[in-house]
Amino acid sequence: MVTNWRRPTKMDDMTIRSSRRTRRRLALCLALVWLVQLAGAADAQLPTAAGTQVAMSQSAWRMFIPSGYTPAADGKVNLLVHFHGDSQTVWNNAAYADLDAVIVTVNYSGLSSAYSNPFSNTSLFQTLLNDARSRLASRPGFGASTTLGHLSVSSFSAGYGAVREILKAPAYRNEIDSLLAADSLYATTASDGTALDSQMTGYKAFADAAAAGLKRFIFTHSEIPIYTYESTAETGDELLAHLGLTAQPINQSGLGTLDFYRTAELGGFTLWGARGMTGDDHLAHLRYLGEWLGDLQETTPDLPGDYNGDGVADAADYTVWRDTEGSTTNLAADGNPDRKIDAGDYTVWQFAYGNTLAEQAAAVPEPTAAGVTLLALATVLPNSWRGRSR
Template sequence: MVRPTVARCLAYAAFALVLAPAADARAQLPAATGRQIALSQPAWKLFVPDDYQDRGGVADLLVHFHGDPQTVWNNAAYARLNAVVLTVNYSGLSSAYTGPFTNRRLFGSLLGESLNKLRALDDFSDNLEWDRVGVSSFSAGYGAVREILKQSGYRDQIDGVLAADSLYASTASDGTPLDSQMADYKTYATLAQQGAKTLLFSHSRVLTHTYENTAETGDELLAHLGVAASPVDRDGLGDLRFYREAQSGGFRLWGAEGADGDAHLAHLRYMGEFLRELPLAKVPEPSALMLALPGLAMAAMRRRRRIAEVR
């Protein structure tokens, strides 16, 4: 399925962000801070943002597959997600994610272990339950998501999915993406179109030659839903620039310019552009009064100083 030269280029580019946050992303996104909680596998990281607002006995969860955790946290902060973030990173291409998640129990175990870790913290309820669950992936991370979506129980549990330049497939004899590798994404896309779920899909124009790239799998989803993309010419977050968009119910697609490794990485660096559309709880925007308070406090202090000087 994978042409070695293309695969290596994408792998090296992806691991550059797995290993270290991008400096330019930090310059344009908030630097998220919070608690990192160790899990049973080093590849799994649980993160509670400092601005997380307690919701009593429930919490929202974002599970992200493949990409530097700090970059994911920063983008979640940009999207103002009031959610705990769980990142999963394995070394390798899509098969590194597909393999473990062929175990039908793994995703449930991952969510269960994360929930138990939070229940053990003083500031979370002992009876905490997940409320809304969002799943996102970048690049090779789709290998895990594809396996997870095969299970109807997990499809029911997951409220929204983001594929950030992150769905590839073998080429069928008719030149389209192999249906067996698209079927469960199509099922979820149909549920999204009907308003029961949310499916967000972004793609670049990076060519893969011997298998279907994200633009082509995006075309397949559009054809399945009977939806046509509209041409656009607008900037997104950071380096993202969009040339087409489509929306039908809870399904949304963004087509971005760029056909090199850096264009591919932009979908991770600036995934906050898409994360904000997930149906997860949001941290409330500061009110006009709260924004004005620092200035009012400074003015009051200056006034007191002037009064003291007169006296």
């Protein structure tokens, strides 16, 4: 189990001065990281992506069409929009991951406010999507029938500023099929010592949809401590608590220098905690983005809570869970999955109750009245993508 460090609630004058110095040093550190990433990363194991670069309506936006990419027969084009990070590095990682998508990279100079300020204009993200579609439609091999297919959004570091604004709009949360936050979610510390709720709302809503199997959400973090606001590890903890998950300890190497010490998964939501407390460890989440990019277009996960495999989460699946509770060998109802049947697996079923594989819901459904009745009748109860065609 990971125990969160929490700062004192009161600071004396010396601590405040030290905190200001820390903040200035952090800003300098992040600026240096930005310069390094703009220079690109000479990383082993990654191919050099080949394709066509296309100018867009804003100089900060760049489109890349990988060599050999063709739209689907119905004109649909898969799109990845990535916020913050050397464009060539993103393209190379997409090539490594064999990502089937056109890529738009967005890079503004500065920290998170450089992204949040423009995208606080709710229409800007739609403008970007329209711009991408219209420019593709004018290119050979695409044509007027071009429409957007699977839509993925990813961010590194300060890029979360744009994503947080985008996720505030339910229409965008519905439109986005998959989300990757690569060491890329910070938040103000609230009075209770946790991430400020208003800055987590959109991410939590998307995590809910992912946990229910309707979306894909991959969240990664380093161990870099932040003393004046919530770090990526702490916002990750906030998402886990929201979903009722506990990260499992692991010792697993990833692409390049990535080295993971914890993970958690529920439906289409996955968290990866990586070791490292330096700027270089932070930058590894961009340098080796290909560790996760290929997972953004995974087919919709098996229906969470469907423990008998009949394509619907219903009372029969509760029976499977009830009859195997406590088992570490019969894992048909291991919904989290942590290789044991327990209250966490019940929560997965409860959250998914009434869902079907055929259903293409845009929001996470609440348990129905029948589900509530079933819970009341149970003798022992624990405490309590939408992917388009490719």
